[in-house]
Amino acid sequence: MESTPLSQAALVQIRRVPLFAGLAPEALGWLLESAQVQSCPRDTVLFEAGDPASQFYVVLDGRVELFMRSAGTRRSVIDVLGPGETFDVAAIFDVGRYPTGARTVEDAELVVVPRDSFVARLSENFDLVLSLMASISRHLRGLVRQVGELKLKTTGQRLGSFLLGLTDAETGHSTVRLPYDKRLLASRLGMQPESLSRAFGTLREIGVHGENDRVVIDDLTALRTYCEENGIPR
Amino acid sequence: MESTPLSQAALVQIRRVPLFAGLAPEALGWLLESAQVQSCPRDTVLFEAGDPASQFYVVLDGRVELFMRSAGTRRSVIDVLGPGETFDVAAIFDVGRYPTGARTVEDAELVVVPRDSFVARLSENFDLVLSLMASISRHLRGLVRQVGELKLKTTGQRLGSFLLGLTDAETGHSTVRLPYDKRLLASRLGMQPESLSRAFGTLREIGVHGENDRVVIDDLTALRTYCEENGIPR
């Protein structure tokens, strides 16, 4: 796990992150002056829940899981983040402790942004404040959705909702790619890998066919109906 | 449901809200110039999930539940808020739609703060920005915790964790009062009322005795151990 200052190439990538979109390049460079890029091999634990939080992260490449640990080695995955997403932005404004642990599930490139200089510069850029709020709010919305789904959907419906979230199409059929392996997906959806397999089995009956990480949804509308009966309005 | 401008008495109450603590009275009056106080009888639906969000709320008195609806009339409660708490602050920064519905579960007094004037004034008070971030972050932390508990705790452990959250004491025994009725509590904890009854039954074996809305915990440490085996670190 090595750290280097931000390269020009990294800056270009960061400009695609929603949080920083719309910022002038020089403003961005100034904002992230003391940020570093960190290359982490697969399966690196970045921090554990409860560790003091003095920085936040932006994923440039690879994937990171946010998890909670239970007694023993059991992990439950709260969320999985890919390129362009930020995490633990909120932690630095709160009590200053991470609410979850974080671990790379692939080799990853991360931008590490230290709190103090970032906050100081935030005070001089109100647009960025709004952008930051929007980012945190999106994250919050995702969690609310997840709580709702855990409370009132079956495994099949949760899987279906997840698949629907992977496509932009509204009606008709669609092919999606699972962004990570099924073990991780099962944990993210709050079930065991075996239950995920069976959930794919039940969805097969309503026209969802998968092989490896490719999944074909024959009829998006039908799947959406299935997921929302006794379910959640979008 | 009637609306009135903010009274002096209401302003005094609002100063106790964490979000606004530390603001000078005149700054607060200016900030909330276009806010209104709304008196809502029990069981008023303030908005449904998906409604456009152009304001946020502060609870002065009473309680409000945030819920998601499933097909039919089934509701699942995401959170219950009491005096001094704010809700849907985040919604106004995001896509502008409420992620949940909201309903009063008691007669309630609410402060309604319209988005536009609030955001405009926010830009001139950076301390308030930080306070707002902290408030949203706390909310987010609560949701993360809830997701973790739903994914890896039993009904008994979830109830235990909830009870532990009601007391300030660290060790020894403690008496707490349930802040709302058991039907609502069950939904908040993601279970049926019958399961909540049985969960109280299992906790009785480790020294948790309840009658009506009073619950006596004989040994906080024992309960904490029970909740965290296979559970979540605090």
Place this chain on the structure above:
DNA sequence: ACCGCCACTTGACGAAGATCAATGAGGGTG
């Protein structure tokens, strides 16, 4: 005082999902 309503509890049963165990399909390594 009586009745009815509502919140809560308890019991019996069934369904969903977890757990345990066995098997097969790649993928890398000696």
Place this chain on the structure above:
DNA sequence: CACCCTCATTGATCTTCGTCAAGTGGCGGT
């Protein structure tokens, strides 16, 4: 190629929780 290891699937069984039904006690209204 043989070997091993991990991931995924499938079947059998068990546990937990939801569902349905009945029963209790409190509280307000007539």
